Amino acid sequence: MKILAITGALRKESYNTQLLRAVKEMAPEDMEIEIVTLHGIPLYDADEEDKHGVPQSVKALQDKVRQADGIIIATPEYNFSVPGVLKNGTDWLSRSGNPFKWKRVGVMGASQGPVGTARSQYHLRQNLNGLEAITMPKPEIFVASADTKFANGKLMDEATRKVIATWLNAFKNWVAKKP
């Protein structure tokens, strides 16, 4: 089972990227997770697309989405919604053949605030609806107060690790289309 995990933040030590590293490390043996960032995806400008077509960086990521059995997206929350960087990524990915169509997707997020990206995850879910992805309804992962749960790039919080273990089990079934 090949899983592509997209982090919605560009910051090298982003809590969301760290969260995906924890997910990857805890994944079951038959689940191979590749973590990618959105570095190199330009801002979407329809005039540029008319002139130059879909950029190579976007095409490469579209291929990765297409080849994956399932997708994980970890989203930060900026001003009560998805970061522009992540939204811009899906804007581009949907051009010239939307690779998310009917793809099984799971969402999660980490933030320093009290609601752990609850606000942005539902905007992301509506966005994924527009992309015709089939997004796992539950369980969910909201990592609140992330600054107290990670240290030296590693997830130290035991309760969060348990949540991830449960989530991974459900997600494996989800990708295998059960249900």
Added chain:
Amino acid sequence: MKILAITGALRKESYNTQLLRAVKEMAPEDMEIEIVTLHGIPLYDADEEDKHGVPQSVKALQDKVRQADGIIIATPEYNFSVPGVLKNGTDWLSRSGNPFKWKRVGVMGASQGPVGTARSQYHLRQNLNGLEAITMPKPEIFVASADTKFANGKLMDEATRKVIATWLNAFKNWVAKKP
């Protein structure tokens, strides 16, 4: 009364930019509208911000927001939400002193689809909530089937022009803090 109008699309002949041009042309005499695009605002990367601070292009736009009596934002709709370009713009604008705080804002949008950006306008409103803007609840402007309403860069649809006239009147009162 100085109004800053931000278009959420980079395309030169974007329907949303054309919509703002119609709004500007129809504005009452004592309302001066400046239309700006988000060209030149880079993708937000916290590592870059740490190294280089807030870019000059962002600072210049923050100043414009600060100096305006009111703000209009016209948003396209991509995959059921706000374009990444627009969300990225507000991500940056909120850095190092959020100029939207308590600013009076009006939103609108145009799309070729049947709901005229209804989906993205409510994501934008939640985003503006996070920015502590004070957004006019009603009336609203949803320009559906935009491809049939504009010609040669001009808004030709009489019904939409009436909607805009009513909206401008309400917005003028809104910016003047009535209520």
Added chain:
Amino acid sequence: MKILAITGALRKESYNTQLLRAVKEMAPEDMEIEIVTLHGIPLYDADEEDKHGVPQSVKALQDKVRQADGIIIATPEYNFSVPGVLKNGTDWLSRSGNPFKWKRVGVMGASQGPVGTARSQYHLRQNLNGLEAITMPKPEIFVASADTKFANGKLMDEATRKVIATWLNAFKNWVAKKP
């Protein structure tokens, strides 16, 4: 294929109930649709539930949901969201064993306004997410200006009938788990 269609309005001549009647009439031969209203479901009060348990009217509807292969919900839009009557219905239905879990669901809606319940459908979708339903992402049905499209309880608008035919085809596959 047994489908349960729930209308979110109590009004006898509700456009949403009429919409479901059109959907039922146009359904393929092997799809049997039963339309139900939420008449008789009381307002949810946890104190009443503690004293008297789940009411018989709710249990009967839970059974119908459980026995259906798929569910259709038609929602009006009141003040930019789902009617209280419909939300109250799902509040009750989720008590003592949630019959929506992993159930295949399709949503639609009709209103006299310009966006055809686009605002309420996305609130309903988030609600269904909470119920762990698996909701069809697309196609969608937004019947705007409903007062011009129905006459004598019948859907007269040819364009809307085409939209419904396409939708029914997709929904049949959705319920059959393709995908």
Added chain:
Amino acid sequence: MKILAITGALRKESYNTQLLRAVKEMAPEDMEIEIVTLHGIPLYDADEEDKHGVPQSVKALQDKVRQADGIIIATPEYNFSVPGVLKNGTDWLSRSGNPFKWKRVGVMGASQGPVGTARSQYHLRQNLNGLEAITMPKPEIFVASADTKFANGKLMDEATRKVIATWLNAFKNWVAKKP
């Protein structure tokens, strides 16, 4: 300053009603808060309204909303959205002259879950947008894990009491139209 506080739950010992009691107890001297529940407001049925008009219980509550200088709404979260009881209440309140128009409103909520009604508060905000209320953007109150913070009907959690004190100060200014 007269404030009407509406609790979205009917349960007598609802955490949201308890939250409003704490808010009332901590209010500044010149702010008088009346807490009301939605008991006695029937389910909205347009046919019933046609026959019998707006019920007396609704008219009485409309009057209270009209006479208040500001409104507080405390919302539970059921299945990721506002309870049907609360939504049904605003559905009725908006009939025959919407008393929320341009009324200053603050929202809050308590739940046993991890996000403290973050999901339902944003649906409530969109609903209030439809009612043309002017809703305070920030600060916000999300009382998560409410079962650990209240005892014997009283809010015991010191951190939450501090959040409420800050909120009350901001809300007082908000109702006084600053800004």
